[in-house]
Amino acid sequence: KQEVTQIPAALSVPEGENLVLNCSFTDSAIYNLQWFRQDPGKGLTSLLLIQSSQREQTSGRLNASLDKSSGRSTLYIAASQPGDSATYLCAVENNNDMRFGAGTRLTVKP
């Protein structure tokens, strides 16, 4: 059974810092890995999706990497802004089953 872990559970940084969020998974036979952000009480917004054959994806200030062999993914956020404050979730899909981590709650202080 796939288990997804996100570390740290919470992170607080000053505006402008670069930061890294971590996601690890136990079964490396994945189809893809997706990063989402969730604002309080809201749905999920897709940020980046990495297919199993890919190593990384970039969108604006975000860069996500995938290392299947070690069961790890990182989400790098450059030049953080207060508007980046949210919970970030990673989700791993295999066999039509998507498993989510518990998320990292990010606070960016002005």
Next chain:
Amino acid sequence: KAGVTQTPRYLIKTRGQQVTLSCSPISGHRSVSWYQQTPGQGLQFLFEYFSETQRNKGNFPGRFSGRQFSNSRSEMNVSTLELGDSALYLCASSFPGPEQFFGPGTRLTVL
């Protein structure tokens, strides 16, 4: 292109009642997945429908059921509500393509 829509956005029910939630996927998307999110358990997969057929199912009791219509809209039903069913219910649509797009969710409170 309109996003995933869910109705109602908020719902209050009492124990023992039943509830039906609705999800309209992004136009052209054929797969709809449902999730339950609670503070204690996080996001948990309920089931996925593709072309009106349930393709995958999570580990939830039979009180939780769903269906998908020919226009890809989906409904989920929870019968005999329990206090522990209070949660944010999210649906997501996809296909073609693996990326999942989520709706805003339905906040269900069971009293």
